[in-house]
Amino acid sequence: MLSRRGLQRIARGITAHQTPRRYLAAAALNGLKASSVEITPCTLPKTPPANADLVFGKTFTDHMLSIEWDDRNGWGTPHIKPYDKLSLDPSSVVFHYAITCFEGMKAYKDKDGKIRLFRPDMNMKRMNKSAARITLPTFDGDEFLALIKKFVKEDAKWIPNERGYSLYLRPTMIGTQESLGVGPSSRALLYCIACPVGPYYKSGFNAVKLLATTEFVRAWPKGTGEAKIGGNYAPGIKPQIMAAHEGYAQNLWLFGNHHELTEVGTMNCFVLWRNDKGETELVTPPLDGAILPGVTRDSILALAREWNEFKVSERKLTMPQIKEAVKEGRLLEMFGAGTACIVSPIKAVRYQGEDIAIPLDPKDSSAQAGPWASRFNKAIMDIQYGEVEHPWSVVVD
Ligand SMILES: *Cc1c(COP(=O)(O)O)cnc(C)c1O
Numbered sequence: 359m360l361s362r363r364g365l366q367r368i369a370r371g372i373t374a375h376q377t378p379r380r381y382l383a384a385a386a387l388n389g390l391k392a393s394s395v396e397i398t399p400c401t402l403p404k405t406p407p408a409n410a411d412l413v414f415g416k417t418f419t420d421h422m423l424s425i426e427w428d429d430r431n432g433w434g435t436p437h438i439k440p441y442d443k444l445s446l447d448p449s450s451v452v453f454h455y456a457i458t459c460f461e462g463m464k465a466y467k468d469k470d471g472k473i474r475l476f477r478p479d480m481n482m483k484r485m486n487k488s489a490a491r492i493t494l495p496t497f498d499g500d501e502f503l504a505l506i507k508k509f510v511k512e513d514a515k516w517i518p519n520e521r522g523y524s525l526y527l528r529p530t531m532i533g534t535q536e537s538l539g540v541g542p543s544s545r546a547l548l549y550c551i552a553c554p555v556g557p558y559y560k561s562g563f564n565a566v567k568l569l570a571t572t573e574f575v576r577a578w579p580k581g582t583g584e585a586k587i588g589g590n591y592a593p594g595i596k597p598q599i600m601a602a603h604e605g606y607a608q609n610l611w612l613f614g615n616h617h618e619l620t621e622v623g624t625m626n627c628f629v630l631w632r633n634d635k636g637e638t639e640l641v642t643p644p645l646d647g648a649i650l651p652g653v654t655r656d657s658i659l660a661l662a663r664e665w666n667e668f669k670v671s672e673r674k675l676t677m678p679q680i681k682e683a684v685k686e687g688r689l690l691e692m693f694g695a696g697t698a699c700i701v702s703p704i705k706a707v708r709y710q711g712e713d714i715a716i717p718l719d720p721k722d723s724s725a726q727a728g729p730w731a732s733r734f735n736k737a738i739m740d741i742q743y744g745e746v747e748h749p750w751s752v753v754v755d
Pocket residue numbers: 462586621623624625626650651652653654655695696697698
């Protein structure tokens with residue numbers, strides 16, 4: 359436990375193990391600086407696997423980006439160096455108290471061979487928020503992004519040049535202080551690794567069945583659900599395995615006595631329906647602290663508002679409301695949304711022992727996605743692969 363003084367120091371932005379004298383020096387802590395990067399090229403480069411052989415998160419590129427931080431000096435020299443194991447003390451706080459946060463983003467190659475990122479500024483902002491929530495150091499997002507661009511260029515040959523394929527980027531930060539004390543880490547490591555990935559759906563969409571989970575809760579208001587921190591994910595694996603054993607691809611995470619929908623596995627959740635006023639409405643749960651603020655979620659909301667073809671709402675929605683809407687033929691589509699798949703169409707939800715069939719495409723009984731899920735997916739992909747020019751797509755030059 360932290361002493362009261364320790365807590366007061368954190369509240370003032372000083373970490374508990376910093377003496378007031380060190381705090382005076384803290385004003386001079388080094389910020390993250392992309393221009394001071396040192397690049398050590400890999401001497402034994404590997405051959406990337408063929409596109410058809412790619413498995414998510416298994417093969418990593420030749421390099422990694424790595425920057426150390428400590429509370430006396432701030433951010434150290436950034437390194438782009440050969441991909442390698444880390445050497446950490448077994449007492450490092452990350453292993454005991456999950457002082458770690460991460461991001462998930464992708465680099466794409468367009469048809470002209472240019473490298474593109476998709477709204478990377480949002481990942482930088484979110485990572486800083488996640489870091490701050492668990493007392494890891496924050497950083498200048500523009501500088502980290504500049505480093506990520508250099509790193510991606512170094513490993514450019516690993517970005518598959520086929521639509522649907524990309525290089526998944528995993529920025530990560532861990533607390534590396536060697537101590538069993540529960541407190542802010544005096545040292546941290548910020549790094550980024552990358553792996554080439556194939557399309558989530560190899561041959562068109564594949565709609566999934568969900569298990570609406572009532573005996574576990576992923577996140578709750580005033581908890582940490584909105585932060586991409588390691589501690590939020592380990593507890594979700596057991597419920598996911600239990601759902602898989604019953605034949606369901608993902609958990610539909612609910613919250614509260616009214617069984618409000620929150621998220622789908624590790625994706626945000628969207629419902630398109632005719633609401634009780636008869637309006638066609640796209641609904642996703644509001645960012646109340648328990649919902650991860652997805653970049654894909656934000657993009658779908660922005661596109662839907664721009665298209666202006668139906669009402670768009672960030673509001674609560676419950677399982678009984680879904681059940682009733684299906685019974686009355688008012689539910690049009692339901693899908694998950696995240697960087698890995700963009701959209702993941704849902705064809706059924708098991709709730710309180712009953713399989714509720716969710717419509718896909720009313721015009722095509724063999725379709726694996728509804729027309730709107732398909733449209734959002736295509737619009738976002740077209741931007742990611744530079745098929746249409748859009749400020750969300752950032753060219754790495
Ligand atoms: C990462 C994540 C998402 C999706 O966020 P994107 O930025 O769209 O990839 C949604 N929910 C959870 C729990 C997540 O971890």
